[in-house]
Amino acid sequence: MRRPITVTVNGIRHSVTVPPMKRLLDVLREDLGLTGTKEGCGEGECGACSVLVNDELVNSCLVPVLQVDGAYICTVEELAKEGELRPLQKAFAEAGGAQCGICTPGMLAAATYLLNKNPHPTREEIREGLSGNLCRCTGYAKIVEAVYKASGSEA
Amino acid sequence: MPQRVVGAPVLRKEVRGKLTGQARYVDDLSMPGMLHGATIRSSVPRGTIREIHFQPGVPWNEFTVVSAKDIPGRNVVALIYEDQPFLAAKQVNHLHEPVLLIAHENKDLLRKARTLVHIEYDPLPAVFAIDESLKNKVTIWGEDNVFKSYTLDKGDIETAWPAAAFVVEGEYLTGAQEQLYIEPNGMVAIADSTSGVTVWGSLQCPFYVHKALCGLFGLSPDQIRVIQEETGGAFGGKEEYPSMIAGHAALLAWKSGRPVKLIYDREEDMAATTKRHPSRTRHRTAVTRDGRLLGMDIEFVIDGGGYATLSSVVLSRGTIHAAGPYRCDHVRIRSTAVATNSPPHGAFRGFGAPQSIFAVERHMNKVAQAVGLTPEEFRRRNLLRTGDTTATGQTITQKLDLVALQQKALSAASYDEKIACFAKENAGSTRKRGIGFATFFHGAGFTGSGERYLQSVIELELTEQGKICVSASMTEMGQGTNTVLTQIAAEALGAEYDAIEIKRPDTALVPNSGPTVASRTSMVIGRLVERAAYELKSKLQGAGCLPASYTPEEFGIAAARYVAERGPVSIRTQYEEPTGIYWDDQTYRGDAYGAYSWATYVAAVTVDTLTGEVTVDDFVAAQEVGRVLNPVLAEGQIEGGVVQGIGLALYEKVVWRNGGMMNNQMTNYIIPTTVDVPPIRVLFDEIPYEHGAMGAKGIGELPMDGPAPAILNAVENAIGISFSHVPLLAEDILQRLEEREEAAVA
Numbered sequence: 001m002r003r004p005i006t007v008t009v010n011g012i013r014h015s016v017t018v019p020p021m022k023r024l025l026d027v028l029r030e031d032l033g034l035t036g037t038k039e040g041c042g043e044g045e046c047g048a049c050s051v052l053v054n055d056e057l058v059n060s061c062l063v064p065v066l067q068v069d070g071a072y073i074c075t076v077e078e079l080a081k082e083g084e085l086r087p088l089q090k091a092f093a094e095a096g097g098a099q100c101g102i103c104t105p106g107m108l109a110a111a112t113y114l115l116n117k118n119p120h121p122t123r124e125e126i127r128e129g130l131s132g133n134l135c136r137c138t139g140y141a142k143i144v145e146a147v148y149k150a151s152g153s154e155a
Numbered sequence: 156m157p158q159r160v161v162g163a164p165v166l167r168k169e170v171r172g173k174l175t176g177q178a179r180y181v182d183d184l185s186m187p188g189m190l191h192g193a194t195i196r197s198s199v200p201r202g203t204i205r206e207i208h209f210q211p212g213v214p215w216n217e218f219t220v221v222s223a224k225d226i227p228g229r230n231v232v233a234l235i236y237e238d239q240p241f242l243a244a245k246q247v248n249h250l251h252e253p254v255l256l257i258a259h260e261n262k263d264l265l266r267k268a269r270t271l272v273h274i275e276y277d278p279l280p281a282v283f284a285i286d287e288s289l290k291n292k293v294t295i296w297g298e299d300n301v302f303k304s305y306t307l308d309k310g311d312i313e314t315a316w317p318a319a320a321f322v323v324e325g326e327y328l329t330g331a332q333e334q335l336y337i338e339p340n341g342m343v344a345i346a347d348s349t350s351g352v353t354v355w356g357s358l359q360c361p362f363y364v365h366k367a368l369c370g371l372f373g374l375s376p377d378q379i380r381v382i383q384e385e386t387g388g389a390f391g392g393k394e395e396y397p398s399m400i401a402g403h404a405a406l407l408a409w410k411s412g413r414p415v416k417l418i419y420d421r422e423e424d425m426a427a428t429t430k431r432h433p434s435r436t437r438h439r440t441a442v443t444r445d446g447r448l449l450g451m452d453i454e455f456v457i458d459g460g461g462y463a464t465l466s467s468v469v470l471s472r473g474t475i476h477a478a479g480p481y482r483c484d485h486v487r488i489r490s491t492a493v494a495t496n497s498p499p500h501g502a503f504r505g506f507g508a509p510q511s512i513f514a515v516e517r518h519m520n521k522v523a524q525a526v527g528l529t530p531e532e533f534r535r536r537n538l539l540r541t542g543d544t545t546a547t548g549q550t551i552t553q554k555l556d557l558v559a560l561q562q563k564a565l566s567a568a569s570y571d572e573k574i575a576c577f578a579k580e581n582a583g584s585t586r587k588r589g590i591g592f593a594t595f596f597h598g599a600g601f602t603g604s605g606e607r608y609l610q611s612v613i614e615l616e617l618t619e620q621g622k623i624c625v626s627a628s629m630t631e632m633g634q635g636t637n638t639v640l641t642q643i644a645a646e647a648l649g650a651e652y653d654a655i656e657i658k659r660p661d662t663a664l665v666p667n668s669g670p671t672v673a674s675r676t677s678m679v680i681g682r683l684v685e686r687a688a689y690e691l692k693s694k695l696q697g698a699g700c701l702p703a704s705y706t707p708e709e710f711g712i713a714a715a716r717y718v719a720e721r722g723p724v725s726i727r728t729q730y731e732e733p734t735g736i737y738w739d740d741q742t743y744r745g746d747a748y749g750a751y752s753w754a755t756y757v758a759a760v761t762v763d764t765l766t767g768e769v770t771v772d773d774f775v776a777a778q779e780v781g782r783v784l785n786p787v788l789a790e791g792q793i794e795g796g797v798v799q800g801i802g803l804a805l806y807e808k809v810v811w812r813n814g815g816m817m818n819n820q821m822t823n824y825i826i827p828t829t830v831d832v833p834p835i836r837v838l839f840d841e842i843p844y845e846h847g848a849m850g851a852k853g854i855g856e857l858p859m860d861g862p863a864p865a866i867l868n869a870v871e872n873a874i875g876i877s878f879s880h881v882p883l884l885a886e887d888i889l890q891r892l893e894e895r896e897e898a899a900v901a
Contacts (some may be wrong), residue, residue, distance in 0.1 A: 021609070035180075035183035036177070036831065039182070045822050076176035080175030096791045098170055099167075099633035099634055100388040101169075102388060104173050127829040130829045133338060134821070135337070136334075136335050136388050136799070136826065137634075141449040141794045141832075154194045
């Protein structure tokens with residue numbers, strides 16, 4: 001069984017006809033060709049597949065696509081649109097917040113969500129805010145620094 | 156020339172793609188007509204295959220099915236010994252061993268089909284533990300279950316005992332640990348008899364995969380091509396196992412005539428692929444009344460799992476590091492890698508050293524206590540100094556002041572103050588604080604004659620377009636290969652950082668520079684890049700294109716001019732062993748490594764005596780790693796390694812049943828998150844190593860060695876209980892606290 005679903009991803013409206021229980025992650029990657037969102041565990045533990053749905057942070061591997069019919073979705077590709085890196089991305093680059101890069105799209109989503117809610121978080125709040133996103137390379141220090149820097153808290 | 160690029164925190168070469176979702180990982184690949192593959196694995200730890208049933212429920216005629224019978228070449232994963240098949244033909248030797256491969260274009264049907272293959276086995280007796288394997292009542296590998304053993308003798312251990320004031324014994328255990336790269340393993344393959352085999356994948360060692368595929372298909376090297384995609388973490392976990400997955404994807408592609416993608420999900424990756432070798436180390440140490448080491452008798456055993464894979468070399472590194480960075484005239488180390496019926500254990504950052512260093516750094520505290528010295532004073536009296544010899548008889552010729560490095564770390568951690576303060580404050584609290592440390596070393600590059608056998612080659616090109624291009628088989632997996640090799644080339648040439656390109660590792664296009672392992676990339680391969688760059692520079696100068704002093708912009712102009720006048724240039728450099736290095740593979744004596752990195756790590760912890768929970772509150776990592784080529788990357792390596800080490804110490808327990816991992820999910824195999832890690836202060840001493848690129852030594856593996864012993868030493872300081880195994884979980888601590896309480900009441 002398939003049904004039509006409409007989503008607005010990174011400002012572009014898409015209509016797809018897919019099985020309603022297909023994971024949002026797979027619709028993004030397979031039907032829309034947005035492979036920037038990654039799968040790390042498929043069970044909502046690692047956060048590599050994090051995206052924003054109507055400005056809320058979700059694990060796209062846990063969301064059946066029918067739940068997001070009509071929603072606005074933001075993925076890592078949104079951050080690349082204008083060609084110029086945004087402050088959060090620049091901070092990740094400069095601080096060394098991305099190593100292998102596989103957790104980075106999800107980290108950026110989680111950090112964006114955090115900074116939307118709390119534009120000037122403390123380092124403790126950043127750690128709390130990113131605790132649903134696992135990274136095996138960095139030991140997190142440089143990710144926390146990147147988000148702190150991007151928040152302008154340092155200034 | 157003033158330093159401009161090396162030593163500077165230049166941005167990671169490929170960072171833009173990683174920050175914009177444009178970086179291409181293997182699962183992001185798609186090809187027209189592509190099938191998806193799956194692996195059917197054994198459900199018994201040891202047995203012979205009786206019959207395979209394909210139960211109804213899917214249109215089996217639409218599936219490509221591959222068994223051992225379909226293999227065109229040799230059914231063996233070429234590595235060190237030839238014991239591991241790509242697909243089990245008659246017998247399986249561990250749970251989750253590949254038996255069949257299936258492929259279909261529809262992933263849902265494929266998932267269903269996986270559950271409909273039923274394999275019947277005649278079970279054989281199996282072995283699951285080191286002790287059982289050593290007893291050899293059931294023989295599961297060779298004649299005695301032993302993959303490899305070494306005996307390393309320095310002096311005469313028997314002369315040490317009569318002179319000893321104290322003889323201190325201890326036994327130490329480490330568990331398996333999952334690499335848990337966030338990107339699971341995967342490969343895409345195309346294959347046919349006319350054009351050969353091409354695979355794209357997440358991997359560390361393109362030429363390992365290449366060699367394995369040559370044998371599997373019986374094809375010549377030029378008919379096999381292996382291309383690395385962006386790799387989402389590896390830590391050793393993508394060193395040897397990718398050969399297996401590449402073979403499987405390629406077999407399915409060969410039989411179906413279609414491209415095949417084979418991606419593991421997390422559960423399969425954790426259950427079936429390699430982990431850190433579990434280990435058992437026994438120490439017996441002779442020491443004088445004033446705390447000088449007389450003799451160290453060490454027995455080191457690792458569990459290799461069902462096939463030999465890399466166990467012999469993991470054992471080798473673990474053996475050489477087992478006596479720690481201590482001067483001692485009489486050392487005997489006997490080590491063994493044994494077979495058990497679990498999936499083969501394999502490469503993981505540190506490669507045997509974290510296991511044996513955990514043991515020696517816990518044991519040295521025990522010896523110190525027996526003598527009545529503090530751990531720091533005991534080490535001060537015994538640490539290696541320039542001119543001393545290691546356990547293999549290697550004379551430390553480079554400048555080394557390990558006592559000063561240890562002091563630097565302890566001072567930065569306010570060690571003395573904390574010892575005094577915790578002793579006072581702990582009395583009235585259920586939350587006991589403690590501080591502990593470990594002092595250790597890690598050999599960089601391949602062990603012994605390894606680099607000489609590898610004969611690594613790199614190529615530096617000045618292309619038709621006037622670009623500078625570095626070709627090597629060194630893979631970027633997050634650690635910074637692309638960036639560091641670029642920095643070295645740019646610095647040696649006096650060129651712009653952005654003017655250097657790193658070619659994607661592709662066995663058809665790059666020379667064999669060996670595997671990306673053993674902390675060898677910066678030190679060994681970087682050196683080849685540096686030499687090639689100096690050669691290119693003198694070529695340009697010899698041709699009159701480049702003045703004695705010039706700016707990076709002028710270098711670009713000169714390079715373009717040279718190409719216009721004389722055409723493109725290609726320079727190959729090959730590893731040359733530094734003179735004066737001697738190693739004997741038979742006796743295991745000599746210069747085990749060209750260089751060592753040295754470190755002291757200090758951990759401060761809180762133990763909650765009501766819950767048994769340990770929190771790491773503060774961490775200082777001080778090390779001497781030669782010249783630091785990129786401070787941000789180097790710190791990133793240390794911080795990441797320390798956190799993996801915290802995981803090894805306190806969280807990451809693999810639960811085994813029937814030789815298989817029971818908790819093969821991120822839900823119940825716990826790695827540290829942002830809220831579990833302390834502030835980590837990273838300190839570098841830089842003593843340039845003359846044979847390393849721009850003075851660099853190895854960094855990547857070192858930080859894995861120190862955290863576990865430092866943390867357990869801190870736990871002992873906090874609650875006065877000595878633990879000798881990792882991972883150390885809350886329940887272990889609670890149990891010992893309760894036992895102590897009961898003993899006190901009684």
